[in-house]
Amino acid sequence: MQIDLTLADDAIAHLRLSAAALTISLGPDLVYTLDRSGRVIGVFADGRNLRRGLDGRVLARWRDDTGVRRREWLGAEESEGVLRRMGEDLTRVMAANPPPALASTLTSALAFDYAADIARFHQVYRPVSILPPDQYQALVMQATEGCSFNTCTFCALYRDRAFRIKQPDEFAKHIAAVQAFFGAGISMRRSIFLADANALIVPQARLLPLFDCLAAAFAFMPAELAGREQAQWLRAHPAGMSGVFAFVDGLSAERKSEQDFAELRERGLRRVYIGLESGHEPLLEWLRKPCSAADMIEAVVRMKEAGLQVGVIVMVGVGGQRFSAGHIADTAAALNSMPLTGDDIIYFSPFQPDPDSPYEDLAAAADIVPPTPEFTRKQERAMRASITLPPPLAGPKRVPYNLADFVY
Numbered sequence: 001m002q003i004d005l006t007l008a009d010d011a012i013a014h015l016r017l018s019a020a021a022l023t024i025s026l027g028p029d030l031v032y033t034l035d036r037s038g039r040v041i042g043v044f045a046d047g048r049n050l051r052r053g054l055d056g057r058v059l060a061r062w063r064d065d066t067g068v069r070r071r072e073w074l075g076a077e078e079s080e081g082v083l084r085r086m087g088e089d090l091t092r093v094m095a096a097n098p099p100p101a102l103a104s105t106l107t108s109a110l111a112f113d114y115a116a117d118i119a120r121f122h123q124v125y126r127p128v129s130i131l132p133p134d135q136y137q138a139l140v141m142q143a144t145e146g147c148s149f150n151t152c153t154f155c156a157l158y159r160d161r162a163f164r165i166k167q168p169d170e171f172a173k174h175i176a177a178v179q180a181f182f183g184a185g186i187s188m189r190r191s192i193f194l195a196d197a198n199a200l201i202v203p204q205a206r207l208l209p210l211f212d213c214l215a216a217a218f219a220f221m222p223a224e225l226a227g228r229e230q231a232q233w234l235r236a237h238p239a240g241m242s243g244v245f246a247f248v249d250g251l252s253a254e255r256k257s258e259q260d261f262a263e264l265r266e267r268g269l270r271r272v273y274i275g276l277e278s279g280h281e282p283l284l285e286w287l288r289k290p291c292s293a294a295d296m297i298e299a300v301v302r303m304k305e306a307g308l309q310v311g312v313i314v315m316v317g318v319g320g321q322r323f324s325a326g327h328i329a330d331t332a333a334a335l336n337s338m339p340l341t342g343d344d345i346i347y348f349s350p351f352q353p354d355p356d357s358p359y360e361d362l363a364a365a366a367d368i369v370p371p372t373p374e375f376t377r378k379q380e381r382a383m384r385a386s387i388t389l390p391p392p393l394a395g396p397k398r399v400p401y402n403l404a405d406f407v408y
């Protein structure tokens with residue numbers, strides 16, 4: 001449903017209500033996107049894209065005068081200012097008597113209690129540390145908490161919590177709590193991301209009941225559908241999910257057989273994201289990754305044979321000049337040896353040292369200087385040029401993955 005409303009000051013508001021969202025445009029420079037519960041998800045204002053996370057933080061992204069992408073987290077006061085301005089704008093729109101279907105979401109938006117929503121979010125979830133870029137809009141379900149390794153020297157994403165696996169009854173309660181938290185806003189989420197870092201490390205006999213909990217709560221789109229059929233299925237099943245998506249590390253993947261992956265596919269698993277980081281074994285050892293590139297290549301082969309889609313994440317710039325030549329050559333060779341097809345994705349993630357990780361100290365001790373953006377871009381270009389896999393659509397997509405863009 002779409003409608004133009006004339007406001008009291010003669011400005012035109014364009015409103016579009018879909019199954020997923022309400023979008024309110026007050027001219028080309030001011031657009032609000034709300035989920036169906038009235039919770040604001042994004043704002044475009046004054047040339048900046050503002051993405052609001054469920055924890056209340058707001059990430060602003062824009063291009064500066066030279067075309068360079070910029071981003072910054074807004075302070076609390078500025079974030080509150082965004083909500084205040086939105087409240088004033090939505091009040092003006094409500095005064096123009098929108099039709100009942102739109103008025104109902106606008107009324108929810110004007111009454112939305114953000115402080116209570118943030119408090120509920122923290123009751124339902126442990127921090128959601130990271131997702132793959134194509135899963136930012138997923139519905140996260142934390143079947144496990146933390147990372148079972150926490151050894152990689154560049155990563156501090158899960159050092160704030162101990163690894164643990166939920167029992168099926170606890171996981172079922174978590175699913176119900178997540179559904180209640182999102183309310184009508186759940187319609188914006190069309191996939192499940194099974195978190196945290198490596199939920200697939202759970203032994204198969206314990207993992208299948210966790211997938212059964214998901215199947216009891218959601219309908220999953222059949223794996224055989226493609227293209228237009230997928231869109232039709234999603235339209236016909238407004239509460240249905242396109243599937244389950246999850247990270248896996250090489251060691252966890254090594255413990256799963258092709259048959260295990262096939263069983264998970266039957267229960268809704270669709271794409272698995274593996275952090276290869278590099279194909280260069282000396283670099284992986286120096287980074288203290290829990291497995292070798294060869295293990296990860298084998299795991300990808302098994303996942304593909306089980307009919308799963310795969311996302312392979314490469315960390316560009318890590319290890320600096322010292323490892324650069326080996327990182328480029330061996331990473332391209334590792335990717336080229338994977339049976340990746342048009343359903344798969346290679347992510348190039350520019351490495352930025354995390355000050356909470358040991359990387360910077362270890363790099364300094366080894367005389368490895370932090371990568372500059374130019375060094376990282378050059379390395380990525382060299383890797384891409386060495387990939388001999390077919391180009392999309394026959395071969396995997398090659399996409400950027402900047403961790404700094406993540407908002408849940």
Ligand code: SF4
Nearest residue numbers: 147150151152155197
């Ligand atoms: S990179 Fe992955 S496996 Fe390594 S510590 Fe981080 S979450 Fe764990």
